[in-house]
Amino acid sequence: MRIPFVKMHGLGNDFIVLDARATPLPPLSPPSVRALADRNEGIGCDQVIVLEPDADAACRMRIYNQDGGEVEACGNASRAVGMLLGEPARIMTNSGMINTRPDDSGIAVDMGEPRFEWDAIPLAYAMDTLAMPLGWEELEQPTAVNVGNPHVVFFVEDNDAVLLDQIGPQIEHDELFPERINVNVASIEDRSTIRLRVWERGAGLTRACGTGACATAVAAMRRGLVDREVTVHLPGGPLFITWGEDNRITMTGPATESFRGTFEWGDYA
The missing domain is CATH 3.10.310.10 (Diaminopimelate Epimerase; Chain A, domain 1)
Structure with a gap:
């Protein structure tokens, strides 16, 4: 089972983005996240980001740190996902709804209160x-x-x-x-x-x-x-x-796509 990914970063804070909106992924375990994030034997990143469907938003964004733990929010990842979506969008996170929009300086994110x-x-x-x-x-x-x-x-x-x-x-x-x-x-x-x-x-x-x-x-x-x-x-x-x-806090800054690729799910399960 080959899984496509997008490697992105916001000012050097880098992510593996997995899009599960159309095709669900198997559950990500902490060992799987750690293996993907490993910079020597995996793809390498600070966080693994999974996009899932959401009835009230363009997507739900789930965020896993390189130690395998899931966290509530990530501002740089929000900009990266906002760039992928390419238009003003609502994104659901574990800490609530955020809004992103393209800006002359990159992506602006309404980070809430x-x-x-x-x-x-x-x-x-x-x-x-x-x-x-x-x-x-x-x-x-x-x-x-x-x-x-x-x-x-x-x-x-x-x-x-x-x-x-x-x-x-x-x-x-x-x-x-x-x-x-x-x-x-x-x-x-x-x-x-x-x-x-x-x-x-x-x-x-x-x-x-x-x-x-x-x-x-x-x-x-x-x-x-x-x-x-x-x-x-x-x-x-x-x-x-x-x-x-x-x-409400607004954060504005750049996001960059580094490259795209695929990996074999079984290698990291």
């Missing part, structure tokens, strides 16, 4: 999420926000100086975060510019994280550090984030 309540992140116990009274080594007083998936954001003088590959896993797996957490370290350049690096739960260091850019922008806006429209510079490139008066 952020959540700040401690039990919406979720945290293991109640606390203020604007400046959480705790820290890990030099990283202190993060802001927590859920933008379809959970993030903590640390504001630092120089985010390149943080050993994120070492401290990121500690924070991701801390008992405070029952569903684990994405870890963002950000430096404010000016009122409209942020530099960001992200440790993504289940994937590790990533060149770009769309939901991380959204979470970081909103966290900085809540703290009064930036205006309501910002450019977030990630290692893979920039994303433009706005947080409107209607409380």
